Amino acid sequence: MLLISCPWCGPRDETEYHYGGQAHVPYPGNPADLTDEEWAAYVFYRDNPKGPFAERWMHGTGCRRWFNVLRDTVSYEVLAAYRLDEPRPALPGRADVHQPAEPAGGNR
Amino acid sequence: MTATPLPEHPDFLWRTPEPRSSYDVVIVGAGGHGLATAYYLARNHGITNVAVLEKGWLAGGNMARNTTIIRSNYLWDESAAIYEHALGLWERLPEELDYDFLFSQRGVLNLAHTLQDVREGVRRVNANRLNGVDAHWLEPDEAAKVCPILNVSPRTRYPVLGATFQPRAGIAKHDHVAWALARRADEMGVDLIQGCEVTGFLKDGDRVVGVETSRGRILAGRVGLAVAGHSSVLAERAGVRLPVQSHPLQALVSELHEPVHPTVVMSNHVHVYVSQAHKGELVMGAGVDAYNGYGQRGSFHVIERQMAAAVELFPVFARAHVLRTWGGIVDVTPDASPIIGTTPVEDLYVNCGWGTGGFKATPAAGWTFAHTIATGEPHPLNAPFALGRFTTGALIDEHGAAAVAH
Numbered sequence: 001m002l003l004i005s006c007p008w009c010g011p012r013d014e015t016e017y018h019y020g021g022q023a024h025v026p027y028p029g030n031p032a033d034l035t036d037e038e039w040a041a042y043v044f045y046r047d048n049p050k051g052p053f054a055e056r057w058m059h060g061t062g063c064r065r066w067f068n069v070l071r072d073t074v075s076y077e078v079l080a081a082y083r084l085d086e087p088r089p090a091l092p093g094r095a096d097v098h099q100p101a102e103p104a105g106g107n108r
Numbered sequence: 109m110t111a112t113p114l115p116e117h118p119d120f121l122w123r124t125p126e127p128r129s130s131y132d133v134v135i136v137g138a139g140g141h142g143l144a145t146a147y148y149l150a151r152n153h154g155i156t157n158v159a160v161l162e163k164g165w166l167a168g169g170n171m172a173r174n175t176t177i178i179r180s181n182y183l184w185d186e187s188a189a190i191y192e193h194a195l196g197l198w199e200r201l202p203e204e205l206d207y208d209f210l211f212s213q214r215g216v217l218n219l220a221h222t223l224q225d226v227r228e229g230v231r232r233v234n235a236n237r238l239n240g241v242d243a244h245w246l247e248p249d250e251a252a253k254v255c256p257i258l259n260v261s262p263r264t265r266y267p268v269l270g271a272t273f274q275p276r277a278g279i280a281k282h283d284h285v286a287w288a289l290a291r292r293a294d295e296m297g298v299d300l301i302q303g304c305e306v307t308g309f310l311k312d313g314d315r316v317v318g319v320e321t322s323r324g325r326i327l328a329g330r331v332g333l334a335v336a337g338h339s340s341v342l343a344e345r346a347g348v349r350l351p352v353q354s355h356p357l358q359a360l361v362s363e364l365h366e367p368v369h370p371t372v373v374m375s376n377h378v379h380v381y382v383s384q385a386h387k388g389e390l391v392m393g394a395g396v397d398a399y400n401g402y403g404q405r406g407s408f409h410v411i412e413r414q415m416a417a418a419v420e421l422f423p424v425f426a427r428a429h430v431l432r433t434w435g436g437i438v439d440v441t442p443d444a445s446p447i448i449g450t451t452p453v454e455d456l457y458v459n460c461g462w463g464t465g466g467f468k469a470t471p472a473a474g475w476t477f478a479h480t481i482a483t484g485e486p487h488p489l490n491a492p493f494a495l496g497r498f499t500t501g502a503l504i505d506e507h508g509a510a511a512v513a514h
Contacts, residue, residue, distance in 0.1 A: 002407075037499055040351075043498075048340040048354055053400060073403075
């Protein structure tokens, strides 16, 4: 079972959380201008890396707040947990960090 | 005292050839789907200059890790058509392949525990019958007649309010299915090459012309990917982005028991599915882990919940011991339906996104994928399952009938 540190409540078991998929996927900046392909990319396409992955979790049985986690999808090691208003932490010394694809029409 | 000599080692079922420098078709992944594709390329299309490349050993991935359930009781027309085609193929494959892989049509019960479950189940039964799929709605006492060890007491936490029943559903011995397909494909000239990992693609402009492997370059007229949980990782190396997410899905077996469980029972709501293997193990599964993952193991709390559900539904299991657990990596699409078809890269084809239910589709996946690779065009059965549906919005939403939460 994963041990995840909620930025507000501290370390708790995985079962206290709800998973929310890839983090840092902003709503399109100019939605009216998007093509069908760009909408498809925004709605249905997410990164699926083998290695570090920035993802959203919600502390359902605690503070009920969303936050981001950097987690390795192979080793399941939780590398960092950070608030939504904080940038994705760098992982010094990790050459295998997956570079997320740029979302269609989005801005980070 | 002399030891009793061991029996002779059986003949190997397929050759172990060195990879040639080029093939008409290279299939990546020697799981059930890759082997079935090679078999039908040869059988239906006469294409035998084919290699199936496998990074590990033949059928050692998800094929070896599934819970062997076969059924076709899906909701939508497109799904009913392809899964029912698979079931029809399953019914004749043991004879066709001359290999008894213990296909046992013992039926499947999909339990309903809430009013919404009941409505969904009745709707699906009606949809199935309109599509020529055998399906019945059973009241709790009727479900108990099909599976006498099922607890249909109204005093459980989530009482059984009824069940869908597909009598033609069943199980098959997954390893033997793979070996049967491998033997026939090999006999027809297909090279099955194990320990050969595809690490990249050779491209000429927007067209794929071969693969880079751990055993050198192999040129190919066409390349088909059938690598389940690693589909997006591999496709990305060819410059193709797929709308799939990889999740661990685990299963477990108990120690051996006398025959107690005559059918297959699945429950979406309390989430467990159980059948009994021919040898006697209770084979059980539950949902995927919520998070993305490539480690072939699952979370313990999933097993805990699954066991709680199993013991409430089957009190007779209370003293059964778990013998072993294992996990596979499944590739899940946004609509819980597969992707079988062309990609933006010419001559590169993809069969992926089967999520938690690829085993039952093995023959139809092979049949339609072989057709698509051989002709460059989808078969009518897989045309709706094209990658383009995520742009057009013509989704085939099978979350309800997929029967495993994902």
